[in-house]
Amino acid sequence: MWSAALDLRLPDDVANLLSANTGIAHNQLAAMTLSHDLPRQLLLPLRNDGRQWASTWLQFCCRCLAEDAQPYFRRRWRLATRVSCTEHGCRLRDRCPSCHGRIAVFDQGELVPQHYCVACGYDLRRAPIPYLSPETRTLDRCIDNICSVEAIAHAPSGPVFVRRLLGMPSVGGYYSTMILTSLSTAARAYCADRLSRPDEWLVDDATDDEKDCKERRLRRLIPPTSDHRAWIELLANALGRRRGRPVASEGNEPDIKLPDPLGAYARMNPGPGRREVQELIGT
Template sequence: MSSWLHRLAHANGVPPRYFGAVLGVAGETWSAQLDRHLPDSVRRLLLDHTAICPDEIDGLCLANSPLSTLRLRLRTRPQDAGTSTAQSCWLQFCPSCLGEDEVPYFRRSWTLATRVSCFRHGCRLRDRCPSCGQSLAPFRQARLVPQQYCAFCDAPLAKPTGPASTGARRLERLIDDLLRLDSAERAQDDRKSLAVQLMKHPVPVRTATSTVPFLSHRVRYNFFQRLSERQIEVRDPTERGPLTFWLGLARASENHKGLVGTLRDRLGETAGPGPASSSREPDLAALLRAAIRLHQSR
């Protein structure tokens, strides 16, 4: 929702910082607030003045997703997140994607705390400006410039990041696939959902602990990398606790790519040739397409 609203503001010649007032929304973080709650008055205004249908408008709001509990947390003042490199910044991004976009926009998947790399480019995500270190705040941009520029220092955000480790990528891919499967038929407030379980298991941060939506990309990425490289262990493997839960996911991820790829290839051989997947890694989407072709060929 927020990224679309920023582009809508730009298309109408209004800097994002002032577009909230046009919609009747107060506060510096106006667009990020609308991601999480869309008032009826704003919804009606958008329906009356855009060509977007009601279902699409509702779908843009992150609050309607069963994964909303795993969204990176929004802070009242975005600059507060810049004071600690361990705190979340509500939004992260792939510099390569922003650099390639004809019209830059922030993806919905980038708001998930369990995402630490770009599935397309294989590079690490970033949640702060590479120049000034401030968190992302496109809603306070006072000039008519695309979203790939920092709202604080005007520096380009598309400075490349390094490649993510193979282990960290496998772990986040497993979690992403499991979340998609688990959330398909669950209600948003289902306490047994995987999203809720991930929220219930904190991770160590120095001498304290915190849950992933409250942590910066650096902390989350380092945690995933250390898990995948077996640098984190528990004294008693039979003990049930937060680290045991995360370690179980890390162990399961070691063979996840091979398993999904094998199933996809076998189904593809049985079903016959189909459209090539643009994904760099086998995923559940490719697996489901192969299963559909198999079903249709029967």
């Protein structure tokens, strides 16, 4: 059960043992840990409460594992904000599809590759791909792109942004009293879907002229995708808007709804091919 802690801080005696037995230098081993490049508040904890909607720790993309010469779990799959794969666009999983148990790679009696379920031996590379809406994929990709420790630390809205990410389940539905890191991948995907779908927001009864005007104003407000600080502020405001919270900083446009910047982001930064994912879902 201390595997998760090892990834955050590798004790000297364990590092010595690993280095002596593998011939890998200490600095290389340190670079393989989660170290400092992911926001700790957003990491999925290692839990075992058995509830279907609860988080379990590791997530995986079955297609990534299937394509790896030596299958491995990506660092960024530890983030609660991640529900899809950057490479393939499909939804991640956090449970074995055969026995529905969590991925307990620390709980094995013998050394076997980690893409086999410890409990039942199922090959996780064969797991079916769950559906994820294109809007949810865009939200996931957009957050992942701007969500580095460095960007959050340097953005004035960084702490508000992290709090609002953790509060994403409060948009309503089944999980409103939970924080993001306590939920399963499926439950988090549900929350992200509720937030990112345009039809979840109030119907816009503006005239065509007003809509044109809004569109032009919106275009001026959308920063380039490389400006992470501006995107953190934009998303922090958009995530807070629904429940009528104050905006993250003075002088920012208050009436941006989340689907607006997401639509702009999808146009500026198209993700992995949707057709390919659709084809796989259809099979």
